[in-house]
Amino acid sequence: MSARAAIAIARREFFDRWLLVPFGFFVGVWPIVIASTLGRENPPLPRPEEPVAVVISIVYWAIFALVAASVVGFSIGGRDLAERRLGFYFARPVPWPSVFCGQALAAAALLALSIAVATLPLTLSLLGVEGRRGAVIEWGRHVVEAPLQFLVSGPVVTVAVLALVVALGAGLFGVAFRVRSRWLGVDLIGLLALGALALHVARRLEAESSFLRFTPGFVALTCGCAAFAFAAGLASALARGRGDALHAHRAFSLATWPLVAVLAVLGLWRLEVALEGTPEAARAFRSVASPDGRWEWRVTQKASWLHGRTTFLVRADGSASHHLGSDWSTTAVFANDSRRAAWTVFSIRGQESRVVVADLGDARAMPLLEFPGSSRTWGAVLAFDSGGDHLAHVDGDRVRVRALPGGEIQVERVLPLPASRVEHFRSLTADRLCLRAVHGRGARLADYHVSLAPSGVVEPGPCAPR
Amino acid sequence: MSAIPLQVEAVSIRHARPWLLQGVSFDVRPGEVVALLGRNGVGKTSLLRVALGLMPAAAGRARLFGFDAWRERARALARVGVVPDAPDAPPELDARGLCRLVSALHERWNEEATRGRLARFAVPERTPFARLSRGQKGAVMLALALGHEPDLLVLDEPTLGLDAIARDAYFGELIAELSERGASVLMASHDLPLVERLAERAVVLHDGAVFADLAIDELKARFRQGDEPLDLETAFARLALRRAS
Structure with a gap:
């Protein structure tokens, strides 16, 4: 040249x-x-x-x-x-x-x-x-x-x-x-x-x-x-x-x-x-470990140039890793005995959500059970009972409890007032749940005790310190 | 490096499907003036473009001073001056600006000789190229082609559109260049009187091949009838008629 x-x-x-x-x-x-x-x-x-x-x-x-x-x-x-x-x-x-x-x-x-x-x-x-x-x-x-x-x-x-x-x-x-x-x-x-x-x-x-x-x-x-x-x-x-x-x-x-x-x-x-995505991504947004420490539910950034997240369930010892998709989801909850994990998944294209339950007993196959989640609220939170055989979740003014592993609705209760969101949700005993509902536009918080007995009721009761 | 200015070796050119030229071979030896003749559309300009490394041949090759014209174009053109059929200098540059630009594109450049030529052609130095007359443009292109004192000059229809006076000036300049330095010339032209005065040999293309590669006198002799004096124009017309029949 x-x-x-x-x-x-x-x-x-x-x-x-x-x-x-x-x-x-x-x-x-x-x-x-x-x-x-x-x-x-x-x-x-x-x-x-x-x-x-x-x-x-x-x-x-x-x-x-x-x-x-x-x-x-x-x-x-x-x-x-x-x-x-x-x-x-x-x-x-x-x-x-x-x-x-x-x-x-x-x-x-x-x-x-x-x-x-x-x-x-x-x-x-x-x-x-x-x-x-x-x-x-x-x-x-x-x-x-x-x-x-x-x-x-x-x-x-x-x-x-x-x-x-x-x-x-x-x-x-x-x-x-x-x-x-x-x-x-x-x-x-x-x-x-x-x-x-x-x-x-x-x-x-x-x-x-x-x-x-x-x-x-x-x-x-x-x-x-x-x-x-x-x-x-x-x-x-x-x-x-x-x-x-x-x-x-x-x-x-x-x-x-x-x-x-x-x-x-x-x-x-x-x-x-x-x-x-990879479970080893440098940026993990959220992660929660199972009570026995063998599993971790982890949300990672896809790539530095890609705004998006991927959710994984990984074994702490690195022996298994499950890709759970890219949809937005709530943080998972684990059953006390770490046999199951559950989370709610939202699609950004619509308001519908679905509840996913993972059976952690089979680490390789890890069967997933899915059923419709809340149709009106994004703040759905989940709770296992103490035995890990029931999962409770809220859909608007309704509280549903599903029996696992089948997922059929065992009991359904209506809250005294329609809740726009549920802020806190946990099982108190094997047949009693506690939830904190947000009524209206965050103007009023109310705690309820939900009985899971066949003839049980929903009644006001303290849930957790605010 | 070969001393032979141009060797065209079995060059074939294809435009779309049909062959324009097939297996064309000839050469231009040192100090020789060769005319490339043929009817319109026979492939003269395309052959010159192949010879100058401006387009690849479908088969065969051209060599300039021993260099492959396509593969080693820049080196091959170092000793070649080119006057294209259509003056294509940057339109906004005047003669002085053009000299400055072209001098930077060559390893050697004779500024004084170029200025002298432009003066002899009476080309205004400060007029943009686009506003020069057809004859002045041709003169500028010739001056630019000779500026680096080439050993081979390739001219494609150099006198197209020139009036008689401009043509004579052009012709005079070429004669001077040839007599001073003994450069070789390959010209494609329909200006047969000019060719007859300047060229020693003619390569005639017809029907995609070299129909004749003869000295001008030999070409004229071939088409002479009896003892009549025959100019090249008549000889070429008879040649064309004969081929057509």
Whole structure:
């Protein structure tokens, strides 16, 4: 590769699109105009325009970054190939990496400079105005620190991700739609496949009650993969097409889509692994051990970049581990003899819940018994009787006791008042339960003793210290 | 490294299904001026693109000074100057800016000679390329192609759209270059009077193959009837008619 040629090409490509930079400055002027107008309309505020301008500037900056990314991506990705502008370089002894690097350098410089210039008017407007020096320093500090500060989470990283995606998408569209060879069909199929993939991922995440989290690592990896696929496509277009639009389009599609497919398969595999979760995950949100210490019910974070939890029942000695799914659930309760565990599972898609009882006697198979839980409340809590052969749970104003292991309803009692939630629930004796119900919207708490005898009643009685 | 400027070895070119050219072979020797002739669409420009490493051949290969034109294009083009059929310089750059850009793309560059050529062609230095006339654009492209003093000059329809005066200036510049440095030239052209004045040999493409690879005089002699004086244009017309019949 010739660095001299790359710099010469970068300089030419940059100056071919230099108007983007003054346009950035023009865009940067508007927040000041808007902020000044808002400032005049809000006289009670001591210095209203600075914070307003900063906020508006960030919004404008974000929009401008996306527009600039699409313009540069479309122009450098597609226009140069479609309009055969690269033939001029390839008719000379310039290696294709020099052309590639020159273009990439020009794109990076254009984007960086125009976006930086977009923040300049506000900075300049605050300079030299009495009492605003502090605001200038604040703004300067903000400009310097913001990218680092927001990299953890926030608008800058979102804008950066979107800008990259927009630039890559614009480049892809540029090559596909400006050249319009028959490989456009392949590109369209590829785009449709990507759309279907995104839909599939969204559905999988919903089914697993999970959300993507744009952590720095996730953003870096995703953007890195996308940039790699696109860069490989562009490099191939230059290396194989050499300024000829049709050959370049063919090379671009042949390089990009298989690479995208491989990366998508790897990404899907990684997602499935993360959705599955591991009981050994570093972050365990909740865990409760069985009374004999042999079992642990554990909820773990799926992955740092995936907001979602996986529930496990694991043997303390590591000999067995059971994946209990990704739905949200209440903390499990264990029977006194540690033979059974029970918990309530909620689906984020609906309000219905179900009660799950695990038979821990068979550590390998661990049969699960499921029956409908509360239909109206989320605060359902469960309790085993002292022998572990009965499970009580609340459904609205009804308290049900089920016999285990069959799960049939043995007794059902109605509370004196409908309860919106049950806060506390435990067995006092083999035939007597105690529950604390929340009536109304948390306005009233009441303790009840529930008799499990066939002719038993529900009567007020102390449950536990409040 | 070979001293032979261009060797085209059994090159085949395919556009979609049908073969455009099949098994085309010829070479351009040092100091030789070779014309590539043929009717429109016969594949002259495609063959030149293969020879310059701008597109791959479906079969066969081209060598420039011994380098594989496709695989080692950058090295192969170091001693080659190219004038494309359509002037494709960046439209916003003027002649001076173009010289600066192209000089950075070559290892060696004769700035003085390039400026001299542009002056002789009377090309305004400060006018963007897009606003130059067709003749001026052609002149700029020739000046840029000669700036690094190439040993092989490849011209694709160099005088297309030029008026008689511009054509003469162009021709004069080429003659000067050839006489001063003895560079080789491969030109594809329909401007047969220019070819006749400049070229020593003609490679005639027809029906996807090399129909004739002869010295210009030999080509004319082949189509002469009796003792009539025959120019290349007439010879080529007779050749085309004969092939068609």
